[in-house]
Amino acid sequence: MKEPVNATERLLARAGKDSGFRARLLANPRDAIEQELGSPLDDRHEIHVHEETDFATHLVLPPRSRFSAEEREAARTGAASLEFLKRTMHDPAPPLRPPAPKRAVPRLSSLTPEAVARAGRESIRRGLAFIESNIDERGAWHCIRFNIADPDIPRHFERPPFVSALCVLALESSSEAQARAICTSTRAYLVDTMEHPGFWRYYRHLPQDLDSTTLCSLVIRTHPWILLGRNAARILANRDERGCFMTWVLAEDEPDVVASFRIEADPVVNANVIACLGDRPETRDAQRWLESAITEDRLDGSSKWYPDKIAIYYATARAMVRAQPALGRLRPVLADRILGLRDPEGEFGNILQTAQAMAALYHVGSLERIDAKREIERFLGSQHEDGSWPELLAFGDQSLKWGAVGQIGHGSESVTSAFCVEALERLVGTLEDAG
Template sequence: MKKLVGSAEILVSRAGEDRDFRERLLASPRETIEKEFGVTLAGDHEIHVHQETYNATHLVLPPPGKLSEAEREAAKTGAASLEFLRKTMYDPAPPLRPPAVERTTPGERAAASGDLAAAGRESIRRGLDFLGSTVDENGAWSCIRFNIADPNIPRHFERPPFVSALCVLALECSEEPQAKALCAATENYLVDTIEFPGLWRYYRHLPPDLDSTALCSLVIAAHPWIFLERNFPPILANRDEAGRFMTWVLAEDEPDVVSRFRIEADPVVNANVIAYLGDRPETADAQRWLETLVAEDGVDGSSKWYPDAVAIYYAIARAMVRAPTALERLRPILADRILELHAGQEGFGNILQTALAVSALYNVGSLERIDAKCETERIVSSQREDGSWPELLAFGDQELKWGTVGQIGHGAEAVTSAFCIEALERLVEILKAG
């Protein structure tokens, strides 16, 4: 496995060998870095390069934390209480809306359709119009937290950075102007919520987590902290003895209510971290673990946070695209595993599962193995008049009970819609090529 040298290491090494480059890096760090790597860094973030001498030493202090001392303490202890849940709730969410009614089967509609690619493109634009009306002006995406077992327990909106990053990564494949505008707005929101040296929290009253950190880092890859890999050390330090990445980035003095999470290595979290860190020696153990899970058909029940196998396969397939050469041995096996989930007229399950399966198959180069017309019709026909797709369980805590609140699930029409748009972009590409 090839060792990837970090961008900061490259700069220091080059400056040590090339005096002219050193002088340019000291005088114009942003321009020099952008020219060296062919990138455009985030525009409003200053970059300073300091040179130590034999009689001058520079001690660089991190920025002050964004949380107060009381908030930091709450992040350690609040997860056990209902007060914690109240603090993370926003406005009450409306009741779950029923899905769109389908009057014919996908196969019948596919046979009767004319230009399915055009219909798919129109569906994408309607979906983006819906998202434009629901995403906050500051770029934050809303998700709904609900009780899996009891729909009568009140539902509430939440706006964690993780959800925004998750949805924007799905939209990045679209060349539609509105998709690009949504992505740009969300990038700004993720910059506003970053904590040094490049970590994010799902809630302000929880510790930072690697799921949020990996996805947010992928979205704002041009931010200097991310581009210069400032968050690599805390991520790499958050592995268990088997080399798998743990979900929570915890201080050593965390109380038992939180520290028990530390033993958990989630396959989706590990796939997301691999997508960000890439194919390097430090991710080799996590890659082998995921390869074994998939090869031995052991993903069912392996994830604490993600409800079904297709969500796990989707994350692994995305990692294969985001981190070329990582998990490459899984490509043919992963396609077979995804196709095993297809159940004839029922497809891959609900419309969110279908969208995830379509995009995962595209990412492993096997989308031609399914009926693109049928799946396009399935997704288009499930879209509501307002351009949305139905709210479905996207992720959630499938095991723990939070007192009287019960099992917590997360999903939203906007989340389902983002994944359906991604799938339609892939399907339209195949339809136009065929």
């Protein structure tokens, strides 16, 4: 029998064979579904199960669109309109803050693991306080859009759902009450920006995309649309002839507004899809493609949207943990590749790259191969007095072939800080566990 591609098919198949389960599903759908799938459902969402008979048919209507017909038409055709693009931007952002002088941080090498862990824990809390002060009342995170080639081009704040999801996935590593509160607030924002049956887009004038969709789905994974796999079939339909997942999801009735710079298969996007959908026959081709690219070291220039190999390794390691046993064969390869990126002084690059390297090493089970005290000292030394870490390039259009105008970067102090908190949680955790 063909394996169901989503949880809805699994539930229907079970109900068709098991009359007891069918009765429980009708009597108390929430409990029956949670027990069958082994996962809690979002308690803010009602669940109704209806049974058709020979004399009763149910027609289920999708939810009404959040946007009016005029708004949908403006979003559909807005890519050609500079004025519409301007309206999708938020308020202008301030200039990049000059690098802060290095803070005087006591040498940690002579301290006990307990003392270093306490210093790291305090740094985490300061970082969380900064992050909390910078997300808006809806729970949305911001990043700054800037031109890599020309820093004089005006910078803009933007708050796409993608950025919130990217940061919250990093922040989920923290058990601090402040981190949990931030994540809860942001999950509500992502639910509010979701389009049926579980898709998101970066800007409203762009098509839906699998990068935004899979990251947001991972964050609100207990929402019934996501848990029941309502978006799975459409995600799976967005594969190329090799079985790799394409970035953009183009509707038949909208112009191909991304054709001129579309990338057919991005390694990070494919890793995120694998993390979202898990290890299943439909993702195996993408897994093999990603494994081959990493094993054969063919990553240079392979990602249009992410700036370096560490970003690809980070996403792949995250997918490895969330979609076990998918990509498991890459575990030793990833560890060696990440450690091989260190310079002669043992540095991984800037503090954002270091943070992603630490988290990736944790996911592949190799964090013990680095000096935790030394890395914690580096994070403490690069943290600003207000608890933040520097704004750095996190993602954006990296392709040079489209010219300098196309080199768009995105990042913010909040984005960097989320990854630094994640890295510190992993490093501090190793010391706390050892103690």
